[in-house]
Amino acid sequence: MLGNDHVFWPSPSWDSVVYWALDLETGGLDPRRDAILAVGMVPVRQGSVRLGESFSTLIRPEAAAAAIDPGSILAHQLVPHDVATAPSLDSVLADVDLRAREGALLVHQASLDVAFLKRAYRRCGRRWPEPPVVDTVALLIKAAKRQRFVNPDAPSMEPDLNLLAARRQRGLPDYGQHDALTDAVATAELFLVLRRQVAARTLRDLR
Numbered sequence: 342m343l344g345n346d347h348v349f350w351p352s353p354s355w356d357s358v359v360y361w362a363l364d365l366e367t368g369g370l371d372p373r374r375d376a377i378l379a380v381g382m383v384p385v386r387q388g389s390v391r392l393g394e395s396f397s398t399l400i401r402p403e404a405a406a407a408a409i410d411p412g413s414i415l416a417h418q419l420v421p422h423d424v425a426t427a428p429s430l431d432s433v434l435a436d437v438d439l440r441a442r443e444g445a446l447l448v449h450q451a452s453l454d455v456a457f458l459k460r461a462y463r464r465c466g467r468r469w470p471e472p473p474v475v476d477t478v479a480l481l482i483k484a485a486k487r488q489r490f491v492n493p494d495a496p497s498m499e500p501d502l503n504l505l506a507a508r509r510q511r512g513l514p515d516y517g518q519h520d521a522l523t524d525a526v527a528t529a530e531l532f533l534v535l536r537r538q539v540a541a542r543t544l545r546d547l548r
Contacts, residue, residue, distance in 0.1 A: 352545035355536060359444030360385040360475060362529035363437075364521045365454050366417040368402060368409040372456035376402035378409070378419050380433060381522030382440055383529055385447065390529045396436060397522035399427035403464065417519040431465040441472045445544065449504050449528045451476040475547045477528055478502050480535040487539055507531060 363382045369375030381397040383390060401424055402409075409421060437458070448454045451474050462469045485500040501507055504527055505518060511534045516523050541547045 352543040355541050355543055355547060356388045358473075358544050360447040360529070360532065361440045361444065362390075362447040362525040362532065363454060363458075364449070364524035364528060365457055366419060366519060366521045367457060370453070372453070372460045375457075376400070376409070377430065377457055377461055378402065378417070378424050379521040380437060381520070381525040382437070383522065383525045384440070384443075385529050385532065388533065390526065390533070392526065395522055395526070396440065397525075398433055398436075399424050400430055400433050401425065401427040403430060430461055431467075434461060434465055434467055438467065438470060442470050445473040445475050447475045447477070447528060447532055449477045449524070449531070450502075451478070473544060473548065475532065475544075477504075477507075477531050477535060480532070480539060480547065481507055484535055484538040504528065504531065 361382050361384050363380065365377050366379040367375050367377055377400050379397070379399050381395070383392060383395040385391070386394075399419070402421075409419065446455070455474055459469050481500045481502055501510065504524065505515065508527060508531055509515065511531070513527075513530055513534065516527050518524065536547065539546065
C-alpha cells in the first residue's frame with residue numbers, strides 16, 4: 342500500500358485554472374500587528390494576463406493597527422491621510438474573497454501576503470477559503486533547481502528572489518515598485534515566464 346507521499350490525484354491543466362495575482366501594501370512587515378493599506382489583483386486566464394479585470398483599492402486601517410511604520414512609508418508612499426477615508430477592511434475582503442474562490446491565488450512571497458490575508462479574515466470573522474496558492478518565489482527556486490538538473494554545469498548560485506531583479510534576469514520590463522496593482526501585474530507576468538521554465542503542465546506542477 343502506498344503511503345501518503347505517493348498518493349496521486351488528478352490535477353487540472355495549468356491553463357484551465359484562473360490565477361488571481363495579488364499584492365498587498367502594508368503598514369509594516371508583521372502580519373500580527375500591521376494593517377493592510379492597499380490591495381491589487383489581476384487575473385491570469387487561459388495563460389493571459391487580463392488587465393481589464395484588474396481590481397485595486399486603498400484600505401482604511403483598523404483603529405488598533407492605524408500606525409504606519411516610517412520604513413513602509415518610504416517604500417509605498419502611503420501616509421495615514423491617504424487611507425483615512427478608504428473602504429473598510431471587511432468590505433474589501435468581500436471583493437478579495439470573490440476572486441480568491443474563483444481559482445488560485447498567485448503571490449510573490451506567500452509567507453508574507455497570505456499571512457496578512459489570513460489574519461485579516463480572522464479579524465473580520467470570515468472563513469479563509471483555502472484557495473490553492475502559487476508562489477513565484479517558490480517557482481524561482483524550482484526553476485533554479487531544474488536548470489541545475491538539466492545542465493549540471495549551470496551556476497549553483499541561489500536565485501535572486503527579488504521581484505524586480507527576477508524580472509530583469511528574464512528580460513521583463515521594469516515597473517514602478519510598491520504599488521499594489523503594479524506589483525500584482527509584475528507578479529503575473531513573471532509567473533508566465535516561470536511556468537515555462539519549470540515546464541509546468543498542471544496546477545500541481547506549480548506548487
